[in-house]
Structures are given as structure tokens and as C-alpha cells.
Amino acid sequence: MTDVLLRGGHPWGRGAPADILVRDGRIHLVAPGVEAPDARIVDIAGQLVLPGLVEAHCHLDKTLYGGPWVPHSADDTLAGRIGNDLGRRAELGVPSAERIGALLARMSAAGTAHVRTHTDIDPQVGLRGVEAVLEAAASAPVDVRQVAFPQHGVLINPGTAELLEEALKSGVEAVGGLDPAGIDRDPVRHLDLIFGLTERYGAHLDLHLHDGGSLGGWELELITERTRALGLGGRVTVSHAYALGQLDDAYQDRLIQGFAEAGVAIATAAVYSFPVPPIKKLRAAGVTVACGHDGIRDLWGPYGSGDMLERAMHVAYRSTFRRDEDIELALEAATYGGARALGLESYGLSPGDRADLVVVPCGGAAEAVVVHPARTLVMKDGVVLHN
Amino acid sequence: MTDVLLRGGHPWGRGAPADILVRDGRIHLVAPGVEAPDARIVDIAGQLVLPGLVEAHCHLDKTLYGGPWVPHSADDTLAGRIGNDLGRRAELGVPSAERIGALLARMSAAGTAHVRTHTDIDPQVGLRGVEAVLEAAASAPVDVRQVAFPQHGVLINPGTAELLEEALKSGVEAVGGLDPAGIDRDPVRHLDLIFGLTERYGAHLDLHLHDGGSLGGWELELITERTRALGLGGRVTVSHAYALGQLDDAYQDRLIQGFAEAGVAIATAAVYSFPVPPIKKLRAAGVTVACGHDGIRDLWGPYGSGDMLERAMHVAYRSTFRRDEDIELALEAATYGGARALGLESYGLSPGDRADLVVVPCGGAAEAVVVHPARTLVMKDGVVLHN
Incomplete structure (x- = not known):
């Protein structure tokens, strides 16, 4: 494998231009004026270099991407969307490894270099979604990790718990959950x-966790307590967490302090008009914040492009971030936070x-988020994929 | 001027493909199978044809577009943004006909074929913004109409009222206003x-009108009363109208009924996390809804691309519109509503x-909004500008 030398770019966070020498799939050297006579040289003078983007919350198995509109x-209810999903996925060939x-x-x-995807698990679809994702991921230049996701509830949908366990046994990396109170009707048993x-x-x-207001806040307490008691810090993420954006400052602060101490991460997608968690506060307290698209072109909604810089723009925009250092928090969520x-x-x-x-043709991180221009270069494990 | 024949496109709203023959800057014929041996023929088979997009609310005079980031x-206050704007516009060469x-x-x-732009008028900048917009518009393939906009208040900023009148005398098409209560402190005198x-x-x-809640609601009443009393229906637009998205259903309904009867239009930009007016309800009542970007790359914020299909996506997305017929309402705002x-x-x-x-390479209007792909063709007054 030939070495690659990215010449003259601005590695994000470094403050000065530096060459990046890539060898055997790893970053070998980051410094100005690197000499590498045998390397393939790519001139990226003045452009911004980011680590591969991290899509931390999506639903690959549901997607209709690449097919016709x-x-x-x-209808406009959650029950309507669940019913529509169950009713139409077979007709539309979902899940589809091709899509x-x-x-x-x-x-x-x-x-995007890394993806965490929530794959539907239920007695109707079984583990077919998991298999379709595995099949597609096997030949894609993206690392994909799955969450065994009980989209239609666990306790209210007999047979699902066993399938979640089967998925974990088969190597799925994470287990999911869904509105322990609002959907599954028994938060303690669901979480346990x-x-x-x-x-x-x-x-x-x-x-x-879509459950809002004080109900969602209380569920966040339950999650934090369990994460702390079981020593699962760093391995627990709450996605959406709309409640967090709805509670008063004092309660918000208490919850955030708990996340920081217990090691609970928050993932947001900034979808539609739903509340976005207070990212600045979360980061100031040291809580990990990740982001993702949620659904992309599926039976749950037609939006989503797959571009994580554009998604970071939505996160920053909905957070009313105008200053560069604030907008960078959204990019942090789409990179290091997700990681x-x-x-x-x-x-x-x-x-x-x-x-x-x-590599993006921008002078800085905030510009990369706001403008999200076409990528100059994408490299995965040392291989230049797009240039 | 040679005739142009757009062959095989889907004119929006027609339900079937049709050729469009353009002669002397006008649409001459819309029908299937048009014969026009002398025309320049452009094949747009299967693509969607829209009328030129209408940007109904922006601030051209403030823009830094095309310059460095x-x-x-x-700071995060309105007063901070006003002070920052006043303090830095000279340093940055704003207003700039070039930008x-x-x-x-x-x-x-x-x-985009038509733009309504709110141009700052105040004793410091005088009418220089108006002149810069006129200068740039003179050589741009876009029709631009200006609003003489008292960004820093009218009653609280002596000399502004006289300048507004001077702007109107010089041919500016519309007069603006700004939070008659929240900013100008005397809503009745401001509106009168x-x-x-x-x-x-x-x-x-x-x-x-950014004033929210019951204050904003009451100001909407005052505006409706004056529009009706003076017979100005069809000539009055309220931009932003955040209050409308915050009031209870019954009050919302009363206000909307008033807009419909008096002929008050609503323009939204769906910016940041601010409330978006209830577009479906407004349209169902027959109220005109328009949309625009608000600021684009200026001292008030760094966002905005200038693409009205993308802006319509924001409007639809923030309205939680998922169904095609709902998403089309956002496109209606960016076209006929704006017009x-x-x-x-x-x-x-x-x-x-x-x-x-x-012309967009899409099968339908909802897809055009959601995907907002690069335009296949843009024509202004019969002249093909981009193809």
C-alpha cells in the first residue's frame, strides 16, 4: 500500500497548516514540510482536514434511498406511522441490502467513516434487518455498528426481548430501547x-427517548441511576432526549450533572421542530454529545441527505449557534463526540x-458546517475513496 | 429573440407532461406535442417545471456573500446584534453593490426570479443601502423590489421617518416596520x-414582527384593523409573526380569519428555532403565505445559501410536513404565495x-423541495440563463 501525503491542509484544531503522511491505513506523521519521495502526494493547500465523520444515529434498515420517490x-400520529411502517415495508422491499x-x-x-444504526427487531421482521445491514456493510467503505432496536416496543410486543438477546448473541454491538413509559408502558421493567x-x-x-417534559425528565433520572449503579459509564447513550430541551434550567442542570458523573451520552438529530438538547450546557459539563440523521428517506419521513456536515448545520442552526466556537460544537458532535x-x-x-x-474546501470548521460544500477528498483506512 | 421550446417537462400542477413554447419573453403555448421548427429546443423530458422562485423576505443590503468567511x-442579544451591525458595517464595506x-x-x-428585500434605512446609512441594491439589481437577471426598512426603529430613531418617506418618493416599492411594541415602544403611533x-x-x-405571545397577537389585531379600515388588502405582509405559532388554537383561528378577510399576508423564513406560523391553517383559510431566507451571510448570522428550494425545505421541515401535499405548501409559498x-x-x-x-430533475414538487438538486435550467424573461 503506497503512502499518501496530504500536503498543506489545515488539520482541524491544530491552528497551523501541516502535512499528513498516511502509511498502512494509519496516520503516520502530522507536521509541516514532510518529505516523502515515494508517497502519492495530494495537494490540499489551505483546505480543512477533519477526521472521518460519525453518523451516530440513523436507521439504515428502513431506508428507501436510491429508489424512486x-x-x-x-397520518400525523405515532401510531399511524408505526402502522404504516408495518403495513408497507414488505410491499416496498424493506429492509433492502441494495437500498x-x-x-x-x-x-x-x-x-462519513463510522455509522451507528438502529435496526428494527420485532417478531414480524425477526433479524432480517440485522442481516440486510450486515450484507450491505460488508462491501461498504464505512464501519457500521448496529443497535438492536425494538421499534414496536419490548414488553408490549411479546417475543421481542428474546430477539434482542438473539441479536446480541449474534454479535450486534448495542441494545436499544424506546420510550419506556410512553410506548412500553412500564419504564422500570423496560429499563431493567x-x-x-x-x-x-x-x-x-x-x-x-421522545417522552417529553417531567415524564421524560424522570426517565432520564432512571437511566442515569442504572448507568451509575452498573458502572456502564461510556457505554450508554440517550437519543433525542426531547425532554431535556423542555425542562427548566435548574432541573436541566441536575440531569446534566448526573449524565456527566455517570457517563451518559446524548445523541441528537435536530429533526423537524422537536426540541434540541442544550448542547452548550452539556459540553460545558463534559457530557458527550453525538448527532445523526435519524431516518433518511423512509416510511417515517422523506427527509435526509446522508451528509453529516449538513446534519451538523441543522444541529447548529436549531441551537441558534451563530458564533464560530458554538457552531464548532455541532461539528464536534459529528466527529469526536460521536466517536x-x-x-x-x-x-x-x-x-x-x-x-x-x-477534506473540505473551507478555511475553518464553522464555515464547513454552514456551507457543507462537496468534499475535496475522502479517505477510509488510508485509501483515497473520492478525490 | 429566438423562440425556445422546452420539450417534455412536467409543468407543476398540470398533471401531465406538456411542451412549453416561449416567445418574446412570455409563455406562448403550453400543450403536448408542440411543433416549432424555428425554436431552440431544450429536452427536459420527465423533469419538473416551476415558475421562477420568489424570495419574499431577505436583506440583500447587509450581505457579505461571496467574500471571505x-x-x-x-453577543446573544438583539441589542448586541444591532450594536454589532452598526459598529462593523463600515469596516466590512456594507452595503456593497459587489456583494x-x-x-x-x-x-x-x-x-429565483423575484426578490423582495428589506433595506436598512436610518440616519447613519441614509439611503446608501437603497442605492447599492439598485446598482446591483440593475445588472442582475432578477427582479428586485425593496422595502424601506427601519432596522433600528422609527420613533426611537429621529430622522428615520423622514428617510422612509424620502425612499418612497424615490421609487422604493414598500415601507417596512419593526416590532411596533418591542422595539419602537409605541405600537399605535408606529403603525399609524x-x-x-x-x-x-x-x-x-x-x-x-418578532414580538411574541399575547403582545404579538394584539399587534396582529392592530395590523388587521388598519389593513381593513384603509382598504389595503393584498398590499400588507407581516414577516416572521412568531406570535402566531405560539398562541392557542382559538386565538390563532380568530387572527387567521381576520387576515383572510382583511387581506393580510404572512411571510416566514423558518429561521433557527423560532416559531413557524401554522401554514396549513393559514392556507386553508385562504391567507397568502410567502417565504424567504431572512439574512444571508451577514453580521446578523452566517447561514443561508440563496437557494429558495432549500429554504422551502426548511419551511416544510420545521412545519413537520411529511406528506407530499403538505410539503407542496412550502413550495407554494416560494412561488405563487410570494408572487x-x-x-x-x-x-x-x-x-x-x-x-x-x-427546471429541476425531479418527478414531483415534494421531491424538489426535499432534495433541492442543482437546477437543470433557469430562464428569466425568456432568456435561458443556466442550462
């Missing part, structure tokens, strides 16, 4: 079950890190 | 003044209408 057919592969190719072209699986299989946990939430190793722009890199 | 430097021209070129490339100017000069009126708010004549896709057209 499918008008949204559900998932098309989306992964698009994600990769936009510089999924935390139990997490502990037993040495897995990660990533739970969808921490997923437990990635050797992630970053330092020697020894995996050479997952993306 | 300028980190946002204001405005760059933005208009971008808007045109994305298919700007409605008076509107009537005296046969102008349009387009007022920024009605601005009082444009001969706007549309019928024979006799001005040949301002944009």
Missing part, C-alpha cells in the same frame, strides 16, 4: 430488561490514529 | 405612521405569463 403515506448500500455509498462520499442485556453481553446501550459515544478507538488526527479523513 | 461577532451582486447571481442560478406612508404613496407594507404577497403580475405557467422558469 415514495410519497409519505402515514442500504446506496445510502452507505452516499454517506461515504460525504465523508435492556440494562440487564447490556451488562450481560458487554454491549452498548442506545435508547430512543466517544460509539466507543471508537484510534479516532482522530494524531499519529497512530486510523486514517479516516475528509 | 466573517466569524459572527455579536449584493454576488448574492443575486447565486439566487438566479438557483432559479407606516400605514399612513403606505396609503399616501400607494405603496406596499411589509412589517417585521401574491409582492403583487406580481403575469406570474405562473400559463400562456401570457412572463417566461420566468426553473
